[in-house]
Amino acid sequence: MLIHNESMGKHCSFRTGGVAQDFFIPETLNGLSQFLKTNQKSILMLGLGSNLLVRERGFDGVVIKLKNLNQLEIDDRIIVAGAGTTLAKLSRFCDSKGLNGAEFLSAIPGNIGGALAMNAGAFGSEIWQFVDSVTTINTKGLVFERSSTDFNISYRQVLANNNHEYFVAARFKFEKIKKQKNIKVLLRQRNASQPVGEANCGSVFKNPKDHYAAELIEDSHLKGFCIGGACVSDKHANFIINKNKASASDIEKLIVHIQQTVKSKFDISLETEVVII
Numbered sequence: 001m002l003i004h005n006e007s008m009g010k011h012c013s014f015r016t017g018g019v020a021q022d023f024f025i026p027e028t029l030n031g032l033s034q035f036l037k038t039n040q041k042s043i044l045m046l047g048l049g050s051n052l053l054v055r056e057r058g059f060d061g062v063v064i065k066l067k068n069l070n071q072l073e074i075d076d077r078i079i080v081a082g083a084g085t086t087l088a089k090l091s092r093f094c095d096s097k098g099l100n101g102a103e104f105l106s107a108i109p110g111n112i113g114g115a116l117a118m119n120a121g122a123f124g125s126e127i128w129q130f131v132d133s134v135t136t137i138n139t140k141g142l143v144f145e146r147s148s149t150d151f152n153i154s155y156r157q158v159l160a161n162n163n164h165e166y167f168v169a170a171r172f173k174f175e176k177i178k179k180q181k182n183i184k185v186l187l188r189q190r191n192a193s194q195p196v197g198e199a200n201c202g203s204v205f206k207n208p209k210d211h212y213a214a215e216l217i218e219d220s221h222l223k224g225f226c227i228g229g230a231c232v233s234d235k236h237a238n239f240i241i242n243k244n245k246a247s248a249s250d251i252e253k254l255i256v257h258i259q260q261t262v263k264s265k266f267d268i269s270l271e272t273e274v275v276i277i
């Protein structure tokens, strides 16, 4: 399905953002491949939009949403999941099959593609720890099998040795060991510390070495500080919430204000985790 002039506010958890010129939802991997073979426009791959801020001027290209590439299969301890599978679904699936290690994913509102691109993590685990191999597609529609050694993986960052490839599926290996973490307990912990029910993108900044971004922002007395409709959460200082019809530029101005304040107070530069388009 190809549509035009799609508001990205509908697709991003900040519930605001500019317009995408084209918006494509392939039904199958083959459909995606055919589309890419003739596509000339720049591409923005979209997961659940839970870590994206699209500026008001929008995206002058095609946004591709892989929600239909959502197969989920198991062969012994190996799970094959399409890029459009949600992390919550993968986590529950592993739980139901007696496989352990994926519990932390239940707390992250993304899908496999977005989580692989971000090396999403929580509660001391990161998604790439469990990756056996990934399937990628390039801008010309060619499909590749890649191992994790084809990527340079670090905290919330994944650099590909082969540029301009996107994740379409992954093979995960989980253990059949005794359960370490309980999904319900993790979700309760999450809900107690995060502004649940308010539009946000999770942690806005990466934790700098030896520091917590949230602590630096709180110690800068910025909790509750707002620009336009965008505010620093009272509950978690590393979260910005869209409190009152914030524009993408309200949010970006607040991001810059936080960076400048923390820099002048602690001489520490905060790097954004949220991807700004």
Ligand SMILES: Cc1cc2nc3c(=O)[nH]c(=O)nc-3n(C[C@H](O)[C@H](O)[C@H](O)COP(=O)(O)OP(=O)(O)OC[C@H]3O[C@@H](n4cnc5c(N)ncnc54)[C@H](O)[C@@H]3O)c2cc1C
Pocket: 013, 044, 045, 046, 047, 048, 049, 050, 051, 052, 066, 083, 107, 108, 109, 110, 111, 112, 113, 114, 115, 116, 117, 118, 119, 120, 121, 122, 165, 166, 167, 168, 194, 200, 201, 202, 203, 275
């Ligand atoms: C309430 C809340 C809590 C959160 N908690 C956490 C947390 O604990 N830990 C954590 O790590 N994150 C957290 N996040 C941030 C976010 O959920 C993760 O970064 C998640 O992995 C993003 O996945 P997504 O599918 O929404 O990706 P998107 O936001 O749609 O995209 C993120 C980036 O990935 C790229 N991308 C998307 N799909 C693909 C693909 N198939 N191939 C290549 N690139 C792709 C996009 O172009 C973009 O650059 C939280 C967010 C929210 C709203």
